[in-house]
Amino acid sequence: MPQVKRDYYEVLGVEKTASQDEIKKAFRTAAKEFHPDKNPGDKASEDKFKEAAEAYEVLQDPEKRARYDQFGHEGLKGTSMPQYSSFEEIFESFGDIFGGGIFEGLFGGGGRRRGPRRGSSLKVEIVLEFLEAAKGTKKTIELRRAERCTDCEGSGAKPGSKPKTCDLCGGRGEVIQSSGFFQVRTACPKCGGAGSFVDEPCSACSGRGRIPRKRDIEVQIPPGVDDGTRVRISGEGEPGDPGAPPGDLFCYIAVKPHAFFERHESDVLLELPITFSQAALGGSIEVPTLDGKRDLEIKSGTQSGDVLKIRGAGIADPHGYRKGDQLIRVTVAVPPKLTKKQEELLREFAKTEDANISPIRKSFFEKVKSFFEKM
Ligand SMILES: [Zn+2]
Ligand SMILES: [Zn+2]
Incomplete structure (x- = not known):
């Protein structure tokens, strides 16, 4: 199999909007081209054939196709995706299309695969505060989903x-029709492919077998999830057919920005204003971290824009790698106002710098006075 999975539409060379017929046609073309009888012992053709079969398997199934359209290859994880290891398996799997002879069914088309269907997966969005995402949390989400009716199981x-076995298809869910040279298998028109009927419907669910319910689901959010992370909760989707597993619940995480922490991968950045004298003389300063206050040592001569680091005070990696760091970018803040004493001291200091500075400001009344004197 290819290392990186190609887009299924690309594999079959069809548009995203392609109809079932177009998809079938495209697969038929690919199947012909890469057919083992035509390319004996050719590994590349075999891989292409398998790739096309897998793409077809997904795109011909409306449920799987919808999941693929929404979530990509990821969305199919946990679904009953076949892993083909031989052509025989492919032909077995697509028996209803390939029919008795290899391509016969393909021309006639039709037919759906039988068997109980897995439940559909659900998608919810969970909005987390910055610290909740960084440190992990438990969230209870309210979910509306169909659940299996307990009255009728x-x-x-x-x-x-009990449901009655369909007499037209004998419970197989498909019927074989002959059209010309071809034998075509199609979904049974009487039971719609289910293989059985319900004569007396269950009153609790009106015969649907499932009932919509509100559920509170507790979701464990691991530390370090980021905006856009998807957390999968196995088996919390909608129920499958009797005998088939339920779908999964996919939680899409959105993380609110923090007032002063900013995430950069697993590092946390904090902008920290310090005074000129702290920068020049150095000192210890208290800074907020994800785990509370910490003392940070500032070296004398620290420049505005310098980035300091507290190792291991960043965000945990949900995949278990090393924790990130906290980065502190200092800015030297200029006081917008000075007291008289401060100004005096600073002017003394400035004399040692040999730099051009503004003269001492006149008071407002002095300025007004000199203004009138000049008139
Ligand atoms: Zn019921
Ligand atoms: Zn039937």
Whole structure:
């Protein structure tokens, strides 16, 4: 198999909007081109054939296709994706399209795969505060989802009764029709592919086998999740057909910005204003970190824009790598106002610098006075 999975639409060479017919046609073309009989012993063709089969497997199934469109390859993890190891398996799997002969069914088309379907997956957004995301948290989310009806165990049949096996297809869910030379398998028109019927529907769920419910689900958020992270909670999606597993719940994490912490991968950046004398003389200063206050040593001669570091005070990596650091970018703040004493001292200091500075400001009344004198 290819290392990086290609886009399924690209594999089959169809548009994202392609109809089921177009997809089938595209797969038929690919299957012909890379068919093992035509390319005996050619590993590249075999891989291409498998790739096309997998793309077709997903795109011909409306549910899987919808998940793929929404989530990409990720969205199919946990679904019943076949892992083909031989052509025989592919032909077995696509028996309903390939029909008796290799390509016969392809021309006639039709047919859906039988078997209980896995439940659909659900998607929710969870908004976290910056610190919740950095340190991990537990969240209870309210979810509306279909759940299996407990009265009928999901069968849809009134308790005490049982679904009846479809007489047209004998419970197989598909029928074989002959058209010309071809044998075509299609979904059974009587039971719609389910293989069975419900005569007396369950009153609790009106025969649907499932009931919408509100549920509170507790979600454990690992430390270090970032904006856009997806957390999968296995089995908390909608129920599958009886005998099939439920879908998953995908939580998409959104993280609110913090008032003064800023995340850079696993590092946390803090902008810290310090005074001129702290920068020039050095000293110890208290800084906020994710875990509370810490003393930070500032060296004498620190420049505005210098970045200091507290190792290991950053964000945990959800994959278990080393924790990030806290970075502190200092800015030297100029006081907007000086007391008289401060101004005097600073002017004394300035004399030693040999720099041009403004003369001592006149008081407002002195300025007004000199203004009138000049008139
Ligand atoms: Zn029911
Ligand atoms: Zn039937």
